[in-house]
Amino acid sequence: MNSRRGRAAGLWPIGRHLVVVVLIGLGVFAAATVLLWLALGLPSAPGPDTRLNVIKIALSVVAGVGGVVALVVAYRKQRIGEAAEAREHVKVLNERFATACAQIGHEKPAVRLAGVYAIASLADEWTEQRQVCIDVLCAYLRMPYEPTLDSPWYHDEETEVRFSITSVISDHLRPGAPVSWQGHEFNFLRAVLRSADFADIEVSGGRLLFSLARFRRGWVSFDGMRVSGGEVWFGGAEFADGTRVTFDNAEFGGGRVQFEGAAFTGGEVTFRGAKFTGGEVDLSQVGPGDYTTPPVFDPWETPPPGLLLPGA
Structure with missing residues (x-):
């Protein structure tokens, strides 16, 4: 049902949408990790502080991806709600049109x-x-x-x-x-x-x-x-x-x-x-x-x- 509503609102299926968002988040995480590694001079054995910073970055990226996923879900709900409201409005207009034509x-x-x-x-x-x-x-x-x-x-x-x-x-x-x-x-x-x-x-x-x-x-x-x-x-x-x-x-x-x-x-x-x-x-x-x-x-x-x- 949600898939049909999403298609009616011009949206991707929810599964595809979330996979794309997660992949983008992982790509951002990987790019950030590589850039950090380059900034640290490519250490072969990172120290405890470096590992801690990497863990913090990873957690931040995961939290960011989670936030984006929540935004995507909220956005889809809003779009689907707007589409349903628009369909209901058009339905009411069509009913008024039919009634007015019968009157005339x-x-x-x-x-x-x-x-x-x-x-x-x-x-x-x-x-x-x-x-x-x-x-x-x-x-x-x-x-x-x-x-x-x-x-x-x-x-x-x-x-x-x-x-x-x-x-x-x-x-x-x-x-x-x-x-x-x-x-x-x-x-x-x-x-x-x-x-x-x-x-x-x-x-x-x-x-x-x-x-x-x-x-x-x-x-x-x-x-x-x-x-x-x-x-x-x-x-x-x-x-x-x-x-x-x-x-x-x-x-x-x-x-x-x-x-x-x-x-x-x-x-x-x-x-x-x-x-x-x-x-x-x-x-x-x-x-x-x-x-x-x-x-x-x-x-x-x-x-x-x-x-x-x-x-x-």
Whole structure:
């Protein structure tokens, strides 16, 4: 059992470890004896004092080896204990993950909401599996969903769950977040987004993928968004009737924002007050038939550098 625990902790078997320590100790003793013998001028018949000194050195070396052996045993116990504690911690995290996933798949919206916040809390603690937790939240948004468009305020229970997911993600991408999720991938491929608040988020690395997403009736805000690195993709996204998607006062200072194949055929998409100071915001690959309701920009004589419009 101890051997298996030692191997799990990345340690040699205890027997091998002790043999190596004892051999090293004996080697040190032999070297010390030879050096002492040389220092005494290689006496052929050592006197009583010399023999006594040699015995003292031998006893000191034996005591030292014993002390080292005790340290090795204590060190192994500590390492094995730490490894067992780490395994137990990972086990608890896995159990929490399984429970949160079961909640987020529950039929009752209130339980699903609890699962959303449980997954987010776990992502904050579990750095090694943070991307997996993020993937679970994004995967929920990618599940087929048709909002009840005639509900009051264009809002229903499922929309609230989805809004909570986007809010949790946004909170971790804003400046000053207690735990930042910057640099990760957020895959909203084919997601149906009706109400989401991405205002004031920062993108300095990683990727936000809204490719083929459908923005349905409601308001999705990217107001004050700052992109200084990474990638944001809206390739093939659909901005349809009744949609309001705003990038007002956003700042694009780096990275790449791509709208290749997106469809601006209804609703309102605005970039009022947006600053294009670097990077690339590319709408050049939007087809003429998909640009019947163009985004609204501030007036200018020529487009700012980095903003590529259809036909440019």
